[in-house]
Amino acid sequence: MIAVVDVCSGNLRSVEKAIAHVGGDPVVTADPDVVRRADKIVVPGQGAFGMFAHGLEARGLEPALREALARGVPMLGICLGLQVLFEDSEEQGPVRGLGLLPGHIVKFRPTDRTLKVPHIGWNQVQRTALGAREPLLRGLPESPYVYFVHSYYAAPSDPSVVALECDYGGGFCAAVRKDNLFACQFHPEKSQAVGLAILRNFVEARA
Amino acid sequence: MLTRRIIPCLDVKDGRVVKGTNFVSLRDAGDPVEQASAYDAQGADEICFLDISASPEGRSTLTDVVARTADRVFAPLTVGGGVRVVDDAVRLLDAGADKIAINTAAIRTPQLVNDAAARFGAQAIVVAIDAKRRADGGWEVFSHGGRTPEGIDALAWCREVADRGAGEILLTSMDRDGTRSGYDLELVRAVADAVSIPVIASGGVGELDHLAEGLLAGADAVLAASIFHYGRHTIGEAKQFLAARGLPIRPL
Numbered sequence: 001m002i003a004v005v006d007v008c009s010g011n012l013r014s015v016e017k018a019i020a021h022v023g024g025d026p027v028v029t030a031d032p033d034v035v036r037r038a039d040k041i042v043v044p045g046q047g048a049f050g051m052f053a054h055g056l057e058a059r060g061l062e063p064a065l066r067e068a069l070a071r072g073v074p075m076l077g078i079c080l081g082l083q084v085l086f087e088d089s090e091e092q093g094p095v096r097g098l099g100l101l102p103g104h105i106v107k108f109r110p111t112d113r114t115l116k117v118p119h120i121g122w123n124q125v126q127r128t129a130l131g132a133r134e135p136l137l138r139g140l141p142e143s144p145y146v147y148f149v150h151s152y153y154a155a156p157s158d159p160s161v162v163a164l165e166c167d168y169g170g171g172f173c174a175a176v177r178k179d180n181l182f183a184c185q186f187h188p189e190k191s192q193a194v195g196l197a198i199l200r201n202f203v204e205a206r207a
Numbered sequence: 208m209l210t211r212r213i214i215p216c217l218d219v220k221d222g223r224v225v226k227g228t229n230f231v232s233l234r235d236a237g238d239p240v241e242q243a244s245a246y247d248a249q250g251a252d253e254i255c256f257l258d259i260s261a262s263p264e265g266r267s268t269l270t271d272v273v274a275r276t277a278d279r280v281f282a283p284l285t286v287g288g289g290v291r292v293v294d295d296a297v298r299l300l301d302a303g304a305d306k307i308a309i310n311t312a313a314i315r316t317p318q319l320v321n322d323a324a325a326r327f328g329a330q331a332i333v334v335a336i337d338a339k340r341r342a343d344g345g346w347e348v349f350s351h352g353g354r355t356p357e358g359i360d361a362l363a364w365c366r367e368v369a370d371r372g373a374g375e376i377l378l379t380s381m382d383r384d385g386t387r388s389g390y391d392l393e394l395v396r397a398v399a400d401a402v403s404i405p406v407i408a409s410g411g412v413g414e415l416d417h418l419a420e421g422l423l424a425g426a427d428a429v430l431a432a433s434i435f436h437y438g439r440h441t442i443g444e445a446k447q448f449l450a451a452r453g454l455p456i457r458p459l
Contacts, residue, residue, distance in 0.1 A: 010300030010327060014277050017303070021281070046305070048328040092325070115209075116405040116427055118330040118374045122252055122457040123209045145210065145457045147283055149305060149330045151374070168209060190283045190305060192247065 002203070003038035005065070006030040007080075008055040011046040011189060015078065018189040022196055024203035032064035039207045041068055044189070045080025049105065049152065050092030052080045062098065069100070069181060076136075076202050077183030082176065083154055085183055091152050101178060103156035110169030118151040123166050125174045125186070131163035134175075136182050136201045144194045146174070146186040153185060210457040212252035212428035213418065213445050214407060215435045217242050219258050219288070222268035224436075240275045246435070247280045249442035250459040254280065255377075255430060257308070257335075258288025259352055270302045277303025287335050287377070296323050300331065308377055310335040311350040314357055314364075317371060324372030332375075333407075334368040336361060338394055339381035346394055353381045361394070362401050369402040376402060377430065380410040387413025387433070392424040399425030415440060415448040422454050 004016050004026045012028050019026040019042065026042070027034060035041060043065070045052050056062050069075060077085060088094045089105035097105070108117045122145045131137060153172045156162060164175035164184070175184040182202070188195035217224045217239050224239045243254050256273065260266045266289040273286055286299045287308025296307045307327070313320050313334050324332045337353045338346040338361035346361035365376055378398050380391035388411055395408045408426035412418060412434050421429045434440055443459055450456040 010297075010331065011303075011305065013274065013301060013303045014281070014305075017278050018281050021279075046300075046328070046331065048325060051326065091328075113403070114425075116403055118404065119209065120330065120375060120405050121209050121212050121428065148209075149283070149374075151329055187283075187305075189281060192250070192282050196281055 001038050002026045002040045002042060003035045004028045005035060005041060005043045005061060007043065007045060007052055007059065007061065009044055009046050009052065009080065011044050011078075011187070014189045015042060015044040018196060018199055019203060022200035022203050024199070030059050030061070032060045035061060035064040035068060038068070038073065040202065041065070041073055041075045042078065043075065043081035043084075044078045045084065047080060048092055049080060049083060049089040050095045053084055053095050053097060056084065056098075066098070072180045074202070074205060074207055075181045077181070078189070079150060079185060079187060082183035082185050083152065085176070085181070086154055086156070089152060100181070101156060101161055101176065102158050103154055105152050106155050107152050108168060112169050115169045118149060119168050120149045122147055123168065125164040125166045128162050128165060130160065130177055131175070134163050134177055134182070135205060136198050137163070138201055140194055140197055146188070146191040146194055148186045150185060208455050210252070210455045211422050211426075211449070213442055213449070214253045214255050214285070214428055214430040215246045215251050215442065216255040216257060216409070216430045216432045218432065219256050219269060219272060220260050221265040222272055225259070239272050240279075242436075243276045243280050243284075246442060247282045250446065251282060251442045252457060253283040253285060253428070255285045256287070258286075260289065270298050273299055273302040273304050285333055287333065293319070293322055293326060296327065300327060306331050306333050306375065308333040308335040310337065313368060314348065314350050314359070317367065320368050320371040320373055324374070329372045329374035332373050333377050334373040334375075335377040335379065336364060337379045337381050340391070349381055353379075353384070362397055365398050365402050369404050373404060375405045375407065377407045377409060383411025384409070386411050389413065389417040390421040390424070390426075392420055395421055395424040395426050415445055418445055419449055419452045419454065422449065
């Protein structure tokens, strides 16, 4: 069973349907006990950071996620599900994150006036050395296009966790990998064939 | 590099797709889920549903349309029409929409833009603006599907909604909508210069060159309906055309 963690986020249904489409058995849940029993965990996030971080805490999901990660359960974070892994975010705050990865969530401030914020649309991502070995990216084009919709991005203090990089008035982190955890700023559930391939790799990976 | 988006728009009335010509005469072009799925298969960068139902009963079918679309279409989906309160946005986002477009309700209750952006993040909130040229220059905002003049300057309104936290502007020229004579490029240019959020150009596309003109005028995305609906052009043809013009386009 793949737990799709319900942290008052809008894109749960899209993530659920996409995982089912590639052969997974998703269960949307806000119940920490269901999260503890899951073979794999997806943490989708769409919305505002403060609301999301508060939802994790208020629903008692934070300890369940920490325990599952420590046990080696494969976890996929999406958008805010990536951002919340870091120490804190500028959005509505500063607001504290889970602090699993060192670094901060900051807003795009492009000096080029033609670059609009939010960063919305399809942008091309590049694999780092870590990304070149990433099992969830297996079978994808070398530099795939994926769908982004966000104003804030992760600035990791430890660049060795970055798996995919993207450019928007400067490079930014599009995906991270640390042990059993993979998280991406873009939306695989909305990235058509490329996104479905990532989700299929996650679903088919040995737990 | 961030690519420019091509967005086919489906006007939905009582759960069926229609296309307005100057917002008046309507033609039925089928089932919205089928259409969205076809555009997804063609490689549309985003799909837009605008609900133009007159009745609450008609509008209530939209949530179902969005949910059925999200079952099988894994592309970004923007949904607008009849969003009046934050709960309407919750319903549509939960059903599978990625962005919510607000039009008349934002004019009536501008605080709705702030509230929705605080709740869902700016990136999920699109403010749709219907603008018409004034005889004395500039553009005026119209509400209610382009029927009611509001006496508000369109550029000032664009700046205000951006300040209130809108993540994007869906800009429709009332003068050009349904005419197939191309976007109001002065309007697109003026709004793109006035705000630092993305602008989607809408209203007037009759040929592929119009899409290029809109992007060259500063639009971040181009929305069109009839050019795609009646099979005159596929999304793929539009992409090839725009890429050949040197515009950054996601290849299929």
